[in-house]
Amino acid sequence: MTTAGDTYPITPRNRVRREPTRGSYDHASVHAILDAAMLCHVSYVLDGQPFCTPTLHWREGEMLYWHGSSACRMIRHLAVGAPACPTVSHLDGLVMARSAFHHTVNYRAAMCFGTAHPVSDPAEKxxxxxxxxxxxxxGRFDALRPVTAQEIKATGVIAxxxxxxxxxxxxxxxxPAPEDEGHPVWAGVIPVTTRIGADLPCPRMGRPLPRGGDLSRYPAGGELGQALTELQRLYQG
Amino acid sequence: MTTAGDTYPITPRNRVRREPTRGSYDHASVHAILDAAMLCHVSYVLDGQPFCTPTLHWREGEMLYWHGSSACRMIRHLAVGAPACPTVSHLDGLVMARSAFHHTVNYRAAMCFGTAHPVSDPAEKxxxxxxxxxxxxxGRFDALRPVTAQEIKATGVIAxxxxxxxxxxxxxxxxPAPEDEGHPVWAGVIPVTTRIGADLPCPRMGRPLPRGGDLSRYPAGGELGQALTELQRLYQG
Structure with missing residues (x-):
């Protein structure tokens, strides 16, 4: 659970320098952005070379987890414990001003800093x-074909x-931009959203099976970020 | 223009190690993923600390450009020329298998490597x-209130x-997973798409102005990636 009022320390690496009025450091704001997404991009360094890898992430309190094969470069590298920066961003709209300078986008982004470790203890994994x-x-995990020891071994999880x-x-x-007002060009916002589509059932289901309550939060036409936010609330409730 | 058949060299940093059959190195595949997005995430290193910053990007041939204020940390750091890794990814669907191990997502991702430099020559900028x-x-640039020298100075562009x-x-x-077949749980794909919404005109337009041909490629309900792909074709045509 997020305790109201909790904030992250402001350090040289997380301080928002550009447009600081757009920045915040409270846990709730950061969590809300993380929880509305399924994918993050993780930055890490290997021999001075930066890498930016997209991967699936999820959160438990202040612990962020992300997925990768135990064979992949990122996992092998981070296995020793390494600084990492997972970032989540959402594009919410194209903001079309009357001057090039004031064109921008609406967005939400959370940058996180910490030391990443592989989850290796079998129970923890x-x-x-x-x-x-x-x-x-x-509710889906227990409905699935049970995991095997070999599968647990072959899956890499970073915490x-x-x-x-x-x-x-x-x-x-x-x-508002006084120098632009009255310039005769269309101005406004074009919103952008990430939408859930109609599901495509696997053709190899021997008999028709119900989609199941675990998927009821993904209605066709729904907004993915909203679904993921509600699901996180259920998970951490 | 992309010349058919061009491929990037395979090096230790770009070689796809995990699921190599999903990887490719041809320019056309990489460009298609970059061009279907407006935002990328850029990894760079500052005193050993990795950063992952989301920003607007665009492409001209093999040159990738991205935006940032000349005041921001990334721009100041990269001003001396620094290794960077901009990555673009698209989430296309949730793939729900019959076992936890085979759950995955449909996605497209392009990781790029190079040395980033600020664009400082005024004409180039x-x-x-x-x-x-x-x-x-x-067509929009010439319809806007013209840029000033001060604005050019205040905008940071990285190439x-x-x-x-x-x-x-x-x-x-x-x-297909022989060990999973017949397990009685719903399986299938839930597609995900990024959609354009109905525009929100700026309330400060003195008189109604047409949305303009430059925005005709962003129809309400349209798929953003498709619009951006077509627009790149127009730009580089």
Missing amino acids: LHALRGMVERFYP MRIEDASAKARTGGVG | LHALRGMVERFYP MRIEDASAKARTGGVG
Whole structure:
């Protein structure tokens, strides 16, 4: 649970320098952005070379988890414990001003900092794998064909306690700009949303099976971020 | 223009290790993923600390450009020329298998590697700023209130020639898994798409203005990635 009022320390690495009025450091703002997404991008360094890898993430309190094969470069590298920066961002709209300079986008972004470690203890790993399913599809884990020891071994999970983080967001319409007012060009916002489509059942179901309560939160036409936010609330409730 | 058959060199940093059959190195595959998005995530290193910053990007041939204020940390850091890894990813669907192990997502991701430099020459910077508008909104730049020298100075643009890159994608339904077949749980794919919404005109337009041909590619209900792909074709045609 997020305790109201909790904030991350402001450090040189998470301080919002550009447009600081758009930044915030409270846990609730950062969590809301993380929880509305399924994918994050993780930055890490290997021999001075930065890598940016997209992967599935989920959260339990201040612990962020993300997925990767135990064979992949990121997992092998992070296995020793390494600084990482997972970031989640949402594009919410194209903001079309009357000047090039004031064009922008509406967005929400959370940058997190910490030291990433592989989850290697088998019990902890099983807990994490269950979380990876249950956080998105409540009740599904126990309905699935049970996991094997070999599968647990072959799945890589990384855990990182969020040490500091920042949230940054822009919302609303075209900002007021005295030097632009009256310029005769269309101005406004074109919203962007991530939508859930109609499901495509696997043709290899021997008999028709109900979609199941675990998927009821993904209605066709629904907004993915809203579904994921509600599901996180169920998971951490 | 992309020349058919061009491929990036395969190097230790871009070689796809995990699920190599999902990887490709041809320019066309990488460009298609970059061009279908407005936002990328850029990884860079500052004193050993990795950062992952979301920003607007656009492409001209093998040059990738991204936006940032000249005041921001990323721009100041990259000003000296620094290794960077911009990545673009698209979430296309949730793949719900009959076992936890085979759950996955459909996605497209492109990771690019190179040395990032700020665009500082004023003529080159004006070209880049024009590109930042025209690539997304063809014909709009000249219709806007003209840019000032101060605005050009205040806008940071980073350019990076793509030295090597990889594309990785998963498409299709639940993969065949003999050990899972017949397990009585719903399986299938829930597609995800990024959609354009109905525009919200700025209330400060003195008289009604037409939305303009530059925005005709963003129809309400349309798929953003498709619009951006077509617009890139117009821009680089």
